[in-house]
Amino acid sequence: MDRKRRTMDGSGIRQALSMMNERGSGEGAGYVAYGIYPDYRDCYALHVFFDNIRENKKVVDATLEQWGTIEHDEAIPTYDQPNLRAVHTPWRYFFKPDPSLALPGSATPEDEIVSALVMRVNAARCGALIVSSGKNLGVFKAGGWPEDVADFYRIEDYEGYTWLAHNRYPTNTPGWWGGAHPFNLLGWSVVHNGEITSYGTNRRYIESFGYTCTMFTDTEVVAYLIDLLMRRHGLDVDLAVRALAPPFWEEIDRMPEAEQEWNRALRLTYASAMMNGPFAIVAADADTMVGFTDRSKLRPMVVGECADRLYISSEEAAIRAMEPRVESITMPAAGEPVIGRVAP
Amino acid sequence: MTIGSLPPRYRISIDPVRCMECERCIENCSYGVFRRDGDRILVNSRNCTACHRCIACCPRDAISLEEHPCDYRSHPLWTREAREAIYNQARTGKIILAGMGNALDYPVIFDRLVLDACQVTNPSLDPLREPIELRTHIGKKPTRLDLRRREGGDVELQTPLTPNLQVETPIMVGHMSYGAISLNAQVAMARAVTKAGTFMGTGEGGLHSALYPYQDHMIVQVASGRFGVNIDYLERGAAIEIKVGQGAKPGIGGHLPGEKVCADISRTRMIPPGSDAISPAPHHDIYSIEDLAQLVRALKEATEWKKPVFVKIAAVHNAAAIAAGIARSPADAVVIDGFRGGTGAAPRVFRDHVGIPIEAAVASVDKKLREQGIRNEISVIASGGIRGSADVAKAIALGADAVYIGTAALVAMGCRVCGNCYRGLCPWGIATQRPDLVQRLNPDAASEQVANLIHAWTLELAELLGAAGINSIESLRGNRDRLRGYMLDESLMQVLDVRQVGA
């Protein structure tokens, strides 16, 4: 992330990610970039995977038109790669929902409409999968090695001030494009290293708030949990991370009374949102990037800083590949979020 | 003779070579099986209940016990039980009462669910080194929190929290009243739960003054008979439980026969000695869900909204909808008592045929509450047939917050599940009020045994969680992905919301 919103093209992160190919299996990789669609900054940029453009696109067109205006849509440019089988056609819409169609009383009517559309389209399994839905951002992912995916989309053609990237070693749904990271809903995108042992609890919890889990993989719930906690419940990023990876009771019991009270309340209220199992997660929205690990620190996480740039990665090598002059390298404690904010 | 005598249920025999005529069996058998004749001990097997007291006491292992020494002609439909019930009712024309839990051979769903463990993709945790948190809070939680940041960054909690019970292990001891069991048994369990940081129920028989030292770990029960209920009682309890129904006998009340109402019990229950203590089937101030909410409020109001209030229902067909109704009241927890729940005495026809298994009930309650977005409104306590830590883990994975144990705690004190509690002659000093029998149960030793049991299960739970890569019990709650059904049918797995083994 660049705190001053100075953009970087995708070549750097492509190279950083390829440093960690040992961690992947060549069956899924992806990138998300913030700030790439300045011309449509007020539109929700919907990245969609179509199984079959002729058959499936009109369904999505019709649904979107029902709920707002499609300002512009086009195929996402792709470039054939010998090692990547293009099983989907990536498409992008720049969409403006009609806020008057949202349920009355919503604080964020446009977000409500778009998130409901995402849930609906993805659950319907109509040959279209919406993989990102925020403003001025886009997710580029596919089944393949990181370099191939990057070259397939030619991500060096995009200029973003925050980039997340992920290299997958799938066990559950190999090769499925929808299962590759990042996962996105509205502004927030998530990449995740690990496995969430509390997935069953988290999924049932999040589904009781109207989300539908459709990607067959655990990371999806993280994106929805962040949306719930931050957008719908109004927690700031610090508190949201604390709800997802709370302190142990032992630590809470030792806190001064006032602090203990709200920490206790947070754990009680969000018991089913708490994530268990090994994980290192980096999440970002337009203004923030946050990295955190599980409470027992079972996955690695390294943080690098260089002037206005903040890097969070599983390995230091990746950071140094992208930024050889990195000024500081730290390893944050378990459950302790590393938060970067861009200047307003 | 039309029916004549039936074959004895058990046969006791004494090996004369081993027997040293110490007469311990004579002293210990409260059913009068043994007597001395010259230099021999004679037995009358017909009186035997298979309580195993004699066997436990015999210093020479001279006593052996055989069940059903004389068979009927075998028949899959006309079982011994079916035939004997008919003989009994043909003779008496009465309703058959029986003890302990459901005795029919229904499949045990718990035994057809298997737990998960980590291999490779995530690490298992070692409870010896890493914290595994079992602390559970029973009570209402807000659905969302209003946390404000003050200048300087301090967080301020704006959402008021209602009182919760903090339980250090999700194993509580359910309600067994003074009257149904002895005071020594209650005291032993009360000490054990206090030591373990958990809670036990008083049952509907009031709170004896000997339990006052443990009252912070006691849940006082308000049943339809309102025995022992006054403002003092309500204020003493850590929480209050309204008993609507019981898994062993859903839909009916109960009564403690007058002969068990001794002076001490009469004082605790606040009824005259020797009179039947009758609990009507319904609470006569609860004829609908709104009346239940009203009693919850009345109890909260009486205790100035400082005590959590639980509602216990028997697991019946529409338990899920009932629980959703209870969640909409100010009640803090719903206890679901499955059809295997124990009892001192229940009509056999109810004990064996009414209600549903706890596994299905908890699963459907949790699901319904989540569907309606009110899971945080209420805690779910599963009870009725919890035999070990695996059952606890499975109940929690199916959606319970915690469990109540009953029979298991009695077994920890020596109970042999002989099912004769209603006769008041329990040779183990548990289900009896006869002073000489009660004093057989040493509260110090018994409390240690119950505490040991809870401790051992807690250790096992921590191991199970660790193996599943989970370091906090709340991440197991409702986590049915960590369960698989083995030889369960498709529709039942749908109810349980689990997949089958291999899937």
Added chain:
Amino acid sequence: MSTVAKRVVIDGKGVHYTPLNQQIRKAVKDGAEEIVISNVLGQRFIGDGLRGNATIHVYGVPGGDLAIFMSGPTIIVHGNAEHAPGNTMDAGKVVIHGNAGDAVAHSMRGGKVFVRGDIGYRGGIHMKQYEAQCPILVVGGSAQTFLGEYMAGGLLIVLGLNGPVRARDIGSGIHGGEIVIRGDVDAACLATGARKVPLADEDRRRIAPVIREFAGDFGLDPEPLVNAEYTRIIPASARPFVGKYTWE
């Protein structure tokens, strides 16, 4: 309130029962002897679990479960009461200058409930006594069916001052205490387990002070009531269910 007010007036208009009870508790704690609550309309649980010996005047119509779990005070209702006044009450007194709903004095364990008018169904259900604690329910008017159901102790008197007593199935499951009804009661109105006996002189001596107190509270002439004809209904057995069951 800094000084100790012997008499406290509370305006109950539109006040929820929780703050209302909080005000009552505070007044009792501060030593009030008389508390007057005006404009009561539908607030439940007035005097819930309240201790002490204050006298509380309620003007208006209180909601259900008046004086539930109460232990000591006197509540005088100048109006009707809803269902279950005196529910599981321990000690104290409730005087209702009107009618009351169903399940009056449900599970009452001690103290008195006097109702000048009629009561609904299941009056005095499962009242029970213990040692010196003996609950008393007196109804000036009529009572409805299932009167004294499951009664396990205490005294229940129905005076029938507003015409004949309509109750049927009287004393079903009664296994303690007594029901006394002015005039004769048709045996067909008794439930199984209940038995009709004449009111002996010693019984009359026993209930006379209760009737006098009732008459005093409502400004009635006590003597004709004390000397009237009464039917006394008692349990056929203290063990109504014995004989229904056999052991496995």
